[in-house]
Amino acid sequence: MTTGAYPAANRRRTDYGMLYVAPTVLLLILLLYGPAVSGFWQSLFRLDGADAGAFVGLDVYGKVLAEPGFGKVVLSTTLFVVGSVIGTVGLGLAIALYVNSLEEATARILQIGVIIPWAISSVVGALLFRWFYMSDLGLFQGMLRGFGLPAFDPMSTQAGAMTALILSAVWKKLGFAVILLLSGLKAIPHDYYEAARIDGAGAFARFREITVPMLTGPLLISSVVLGIADLNTVELPLIVTGGGPLDSTTTVALSIYQKAFSQYDLQRAITLAIITFLVNIVLVGLYVRSVRGQSE
Amino acid sequence: MAHISFENVSKSYSTLNVIRDINLDIHDGEMLILVGPSGCGKSTLLRMIAGLESVSSGAIRIDDRVVNDLDPRDRDIAMVFQSYALYPHKTVLENITFGLRMRRMAGDEILRRAKQASMALGLDAYLDRYPRQLSGGQRQRVAMGRALVREPKAFLFDEPLSNLDAQLRVQMRMEIRALQQKLGVTSVYVTHDQIEAMTMGDKIAVMNRGGIEQIGTPLDIYDRPANEFVATFIGSPMINLLDAEVRGDGRSAVTPGGLVLPTGTAALSPGEKVRIGIRPEHVRLGDDGAPGIVEAVEQTGLDTLVLVRTSGTAMRVLIRERRYMERGQKVLLSLPPADMHVFSSDTGARR
Incomplete structure (x- = not known):
């Protein structure tokens, strides 16, 4: 109106x-x-050095974007964000569908189970994962030994570290996705499924023709919200992998943190932060659009 | 087209019996109305035909085939829901043809049927709209269309008109009935509205607390209710029911207030406790009979409903014309013996 x-x-x-x-x-x-x-x-002025305070305009932006490390950070950030969003939403949907088919009491217990990691402080959660993967004493190694598998330190390979990082993010945020998708599932009137059953639709057809289209809103919203959260999380890569090996799990958020507080390069840190801020604005725009699409 | 039969069908949730021992035959091309107060099990019974509710014991047959364990989609029935259950993300055309697509029917046949149904229901101008862009009546028609294109063995209706306003309801009532008669498809129609039941059905089954109280043609049920429940449920304004005791002659009864009522032809023993029912339109206000005083008058414009107190009981009297009466006016009531319904005080059954 x-x-x-x-x-x-x-x-x-x-x-x-x-x-x-x-x-x-x-x-x-x-x-x-x-x-x-x-x-x-x-960010438009020189922050340190002999000519501190001098106007440099967008010079530093050009430099940051052109640096060889920048592409790698973008790649690992994309891998991390896309991987954990797909993992969280996919697994979250599977669990939500399962919980939705259960009886009230059992469903509630399971729901609480998946929410707990979400309620835990992310530093604590990240530390748990670091210990889980620890090279000698970690539970992961113990499990490998238990199954009679050869010892393997995921943190020593780039793919292994990224997978471990994504898994920790999925574990952490799964509860959020489950709750959001479950409430979306519960909002679909039961009549639709009954009408479809009479109309001859099997279980998969009902999922494809009713559940998925009616769940588009919650799926979009949870993806965008999780994407924003993953893009901006520092504590998970910082604690779980420390950004390694060979910077392969250094996301943009961790990179900003490292530049500002380890390398004391505030100039680059602030420039990178502003660039990230712009990406965030795009994601928020997507979020607003999907929320609006939902209410129509 | 098909006939549907119930043989000793029951349904219970642990100790709660929601459907009690139903025996029922619905003939080919017939429209049966399931009517009763809310919670009487009528919707559950309908959903059992559809296969949306399980059967605890007994057998439901469609065309002599026991369908108890058959999936809804294999029963070849179509159902119109109270909420219409139109898929909000699909257009009218997609909604109507969904069942045909699911059955992998050929594209041109789907289109032919959709065209035919939308013409019959006056929906051809709305085929590319979404349900939210339609009025209540149009949505109702789409729900009908979805059932129609399937050309099923039977239609099931679950209170399809209860979300419409009164005028539209009367119109759709006639349209559904006309369509059903034209197509000759066996139909089961659930409603709590006794006017819908009376006007739409070939046969009515009056249900109460999970069981069927009476089955018959609408006028049969109206004229000879099998028990007190049916007598009070069918008919508006409601039938007058008076406690009475059969007198020595066995042909009349007297109320505690001293009003003497003829009991017609029922064979009654003197002293028996009965309840006498008389429909408001059968009470005559005339030149002789029991004296009474007018307590209230309701004018509908078409007819006049008068509440008369006589010998300590209040009696509804329906006069099928406009008559001007006043509170406190003295009248004489006559009660024709042939129109009396006598029920047992103990069991409520017709005597």
């Missing part, structure tokens, strides 16, 4: 309403976007 459809009196009321919420909105904008704007402003 457009505001143009309102009669004049109503529009005046809306205008007053805007006035009343203005202070809160201003404060929120200042708190939420102030740091980003100030960060962007600072």
Whole structure:
């Protein structure tokens, strides 16, 4: 509905309403976007060195984008984000479908089970995974031995470390995906499935023709929210893999952290942070679109 | 087209019997109405025909084939849901043809049937719309269309008109009945609305607490209710029921208030406790009979409903014309013996 459809009196009321919420909105904008704007402003100037304070414009952006390490960071970030989103949403959907078919009491216990990792502090969760994979004493090695398999340290190979990192992210956020998708499943009226059964649709056809299209909204929303979270997580790569081996699990968030707090290169850190911020804005735009699509 | 039969069919959830020992025959091309108060099991019974509910004991047959363990899709029936259950992400055409696509019917045959059904239901202009863009009546038609194109052995209707406004309901009632008679497809129709039951069915089964109280043609049930429950459930305004005791002559009864009621032809023993039912339109206000006082008057424009107090009991009287009466007016009530329904006080069964 457009505001143009309102009669004049109503529009005046809306205008007053805007006035009343203005202070809160201003404060929120200042708190939420102030740091980003100030960060962007600072990124346009030389932050240290002999010519500190000199205007450099977008020079550093060009340099950061052209650096050989940048492509690798983008690649590992993409691998990590896409891998963990697909893993979390895929596994989450499977669990949600299973839980949805269970009886109330059993379903509740299982739900609590998958939520617990989500409720745990992410540093604690990440430490658990680090110990799990630890080269000599870790549970993972113990399990390999138990099955009579040769010892294997996943952290020593690039693919192994990335898989371990993705698994830890999936473990951590699975509960969120399950809850969101389960509520989506519960919102689908049972009549649709019954009508489809009478119409001759088998279990797979019902899933394809009813569940998937009616779950598009929750699937999109959970993917975008999880994508944003994975893109910005520092503690998982920092603690689980430390970014290695050979920087193969250094995501952009970890890279910003390392540049700022290990290499003290605030100039590059802030530039990279602003670039990440822009990517975040794109993802948020996607989120808003999928939420709007959901309500229509 | 098919006939459907129930043989000693029951359904229970652990100790709760929701359907009790149903025996019922629905003939080829017949429209049977299942009617009863909410919770009486009528929808459950319908869903058992569809295969959406299991059968605890007994046998349901469609065309002499026991279908108890048959999947819904193999029963060749179509169902119209109370909620219509139209898929919101599919267009009208996709909704109507879904069942045919699922059965892998040839494309041109699907289109031919869809065209035919949408013409019959006046939906041809809406085929590419989504359910949310349709009015309640149009959605109802789409739900009908989805059942129609299947050309099934039987139609099942689960209160399909209860979400429509009163005017549309009357119109759709006639359309559904006309369509069913034209196609001659065996149909089972669930409703709690006794007017729908009376007007739409070849046969009515009145249900109560999981069992069938009476089966018969609408007028049969109206004229000779098998028990007190059926007498009170069918008929609006509701039948008058008066407690009475059979007098010495065995041909009349008297209420505690002293009102003497003829009991017609029923063979009754003196002193027997009975309940006498008389439909409001059968009570006459005339020149002789029991004296009464008008307590309330309702005008519908077409007819007049009067509440009359006589010998300590209130009696509904329906006059099939407009008559101007006032509260407190004195009247004389006459009760024709032939229109009396006598029920046993103990069992509620017709005497």
